[in-house]
Amino acid sequence: MALLERAQWYDIARSTEWTPRYVTQDELFPPELSGGEGLPDEVWSTYDEPYKVSYREYVDIQRQKDAGAYSVKAALERADLYNKADPGWISILKEHYAAVAVVEYGASFQESRFVRWSKAPGMRNMATFGMLDEIRHGQIQLYFPHEYVSKDRQFEWSHAAMFTDNWVTLGARHFFDDVMMTRDAVSTSIFANFAFETGFTNLQFIGLSGDAAKAGDFTFSKLIQSIQSDEARHAQLGTPLLQMMIENGQREKAQKMIDISFWRSYRLFTVLSGIPMDYYVPLDVREASFKEFMEEWIVTQFMRSLEDLGLSKPWYWDIFLRDISEHHHGQQLGTYSWRPTLWWNPAAGVSPPERDWLEEKYPGWNDTFGKVWDVLIDNFANDRIDRTVPGTLPVICNVSQLPIVGTPSQTLRDISLVHEGRRYHFASEVDKWIFEDDPERYRHHKNLIDRFLGGDIQPADLGGVLEYMGLGVVGPGGDDAHGLAWVETYRKQLAKAG
Amino acid sequence: MALIPLASHFDGDFVIKLLPVDSENTMDEVAAAAATNVIGVHVFDQPGRTLRVRKQGADAPYGRSSTVAESGLEPTECIEIYFE
Numbered sequence: 001m002a003l004l005e006r007a008q009w010y011d012i013a014r015s016t017e018w019t020p021r022y023v024t025q026d027e028l029f030p031p032e033l034s035g036g037e038g039l040p041d042e043v044w045s046t047y048d049e050p051y052k053v054s055y056r057e058y059v060d061i062q063r064q065k066d067a068g069a070y071s072v073k074a075a076l077e078r079a080d081l082y083n084k085a086d087p088g089w090i091s092i093l094k095e096h097y098a099a100v101a102v103v104e105y106g107a108s109f110q111e112s113r114f115v116r117w118s119k120a121p122g123m124r125n126m127a128t129f130g131m132l133d134e135i136r137h138g139q140i141q142l143y144f145p146h147e148y149v150s151k152d153r154q155f156e157w158s159h160a161a162m163f164t165d166n167w168v169t170l171g172a173r174h175f176f177d178d179v180m181m182t183r184d185a186v187s188t189s190i191f192a193n194f195a196f197e198t199g200f201t202n203l204q205f206i207g208l209s210g211d212a213a214k215a216g217d218f219t220f221s222k223l224i225q226s227i228q229s230d231e232a233r234h235a236q237l238g239t240p241l242l243q244m245m246i247e248n249g250q251r252e253k254a255q256k257m258i259d260i261s262f263w264r265s266y267r268l269f270t271v272l273s274g275i276p277m278d279y280y281v282p283l284d285v286r287e288a289s290f291k292e293f294m295e296e297w298i299v300t301q302f303m304r305s306l307e308d309l310g311l312s313k314p315w316y317w318d319i320f321l322r323d324i325s326e327h328h329h330g331q332q333l334g335t336y337s338w339r340p341t342l343w344w345n346p347a348a349g350v351s352p353p354e355r356d357w358l359e360e361k362y363p364g365w366n367d368t369f370g371k372v373w374d375v376l377i378d379n380f381a382n383d384r385i386d387r388t389v390p391g392t393l394p395v396i397c398n399v400s401q402l403p404i405v406g407t408p409s410q411t412l413r414d415i416s417l418v419h420e421g422r423r424y425h426f427a428s429e430v431d432k433w434i435f436e437d438d439p440e441r442y443r444h445h446k447n448l449i450d451r452f453l454g455g456d457i458q459p460a461d462l463g464g465v466l467e468y469m470g471l472g473v474v475g476p477g478g479d480d481a482h483g484l485a486w487v488e489t490y491r492k493q494l495a496k497a498g
Numbered sequence: 499m500a501l502i503p504l505a506s507h508f509d510g511d512f513v514i515k516l517l518p519v520d521s522e523n524t525m526d527e528v529a530a531a532a533a534t535n536v537i538g539v540h541v542f543d544q545p546g547r548t549l550r551v552r553k554q555g556a557d558a559p560y561g562r563s564s565t566v567a568e569s570g571l572e573p574t575e576c577i578e579i580y581f582e
């Protein structure tokens with residue numbers, strides 16, 4: 001039977017809508033789940049998705065994508081990447097899979113909520129494909145690391161991490177619960193599809209894809225390219241909603257949603273992308289620094305999408321531009337110093353040539369963060385390993401859930417406020433602003449330090465903390481990725497100096 | 499006597515650290531306790547110089563023999579420790 005071209009039937013099919021007779025519109029689309037308060041009923045049918053696809057086309061394309069990724073994996077399985085790749089690269093895989101795979105499955109629930117609760121028929125249709133995308137991303141990113149579990153138990157975290165109370169998990173879960181799982185359909189789409197996916201999945205998936213290929217990990221490169229091609233499509237779900245809000249006098253509300261989600265995404269990705277890009281990727285295959293990736297994918301490209309919509313840069317733009325040169329360096333020092341709390345083995349990334357690279361990319365690094373590394377290196381070179389892990393915990397931000405870090409003697413500062421008798425700490429003025437904008441949303445959550453001080457973690461010592469976070473339970477905690485081989489150069493320098 | 503957790507900002511460090519102290523500790527004792535998590539861990543020692551404690555953002559340090567209880571510091575408030 002001859003098939004009609006998609007363009008001949010699509011507009012009629014996707015606009016299919018009905019008028020409820022037995023329930024009210026608000027019962028069919030409860031405002032707390034559907035969102036879009038204040039938008040007139042007639043605008044929903046005008047939602048015009050920028051990317052149109054039929055189910056037949058979708059299935060065909062996705063089958064080809066899966067075939068491509070799985071066949072590359074099958075072909076390269078015997079190449080023994082695990083034993084041949086730089087250990088820093090293997091750490092990137094461990095960090096990535098555990099932080100991303102199960103979250104992708106959560107994203108399928110996000111999209112399925114759009115399928116049911118969105119008042120725009122075009123969005124419900126497109127979100128159906130988004131939901132299938134995310135199921136695929138969850139499955140494929142659990143399947144690929146499974147190959148490594150028998151070689152290295154830290155890969156168990158790929159599946160288990162999101163079900164633990166590891167501090168990195170708490171940060172990721174707090175973020176994704178906030179932007180992806182607990183808001184109405186309209187807000188979620190702007191928070192998660194527009195602000196998070198448009199900018200930051202590009203950073204992680206395209207940025208790391210180039211590094212992966214150069215590092216010889218064509219399986220991972222192909223995998224994340226395949227995923228990103230889906231992300232680039234369903235990330236567009238939020239754009240028509242923004243247009244509808246702006247055209248109906250809700251520009252300020254839309255801007256605030258972007259301002260909150262953009263900062264929260266950025267801070268999480270200082271750990272997920274920033275640290276690996278500047279410290280774990282082997283120096284000879286690094287494509288660009290985190291700051292350069294941020295400038296290309298976020299400062300230039302994401303800002304262009306905002307300008308196209310007539311929206312502004314977030315109010316904290318100057319803070320953000322300074323932050324991309326410093327925050328992730330503090331998080332690298334923190335994750336490395338408290339490495340037993342990680343599910344991966346962090347690479348230090350501070351051998352003499354790597355320090356030269358850091359100084360070139362971030363002028364002043366040696367005189368600030370480098371000075372802290374000097375102390376760590378002095379301890380390593382003199383075999384004082386016990387002095388390289390602090391005997392206390394860092395203070396953690398009640399919004400980002402990340403340690404409060406800053407440039408030594410320059411920008412490090414605890415920002416706090418007392419709300420209804422409880423003191424909250426923040427890693428930046430922006431995190432504090434996010435809290436103050438909606439304290440009811442955030443005030444009940446307890447970060448790792450709140451739990452420690454509140455007696456939730458027993459025994460109240462490092463051993464108790466590690467067990468609480470799943471270290472030694474799910475899989476072993478972290479240690480230097482290269483077995484401290486990089487310290488030899490410094491040890492020789494020390495011996496030469498007498 | 500009561501255990502009071504403070505937030506410790508040690509000059510030269512990159513991170514705010516949790517510092518459990520006793521309400522009867524003097525500020526010299528507080529500085530010494532903070533130093534155990536920082537000096538020789540993330541910041542080099544500066545022999546011959548004295549460590550002082552002030553509330554984060556304050557101009558003047560606390561008296562060296564004044565106590566945590568006298569300072570009025572509340573749980574998890576942030577203090578700065580620096581070489582004088």
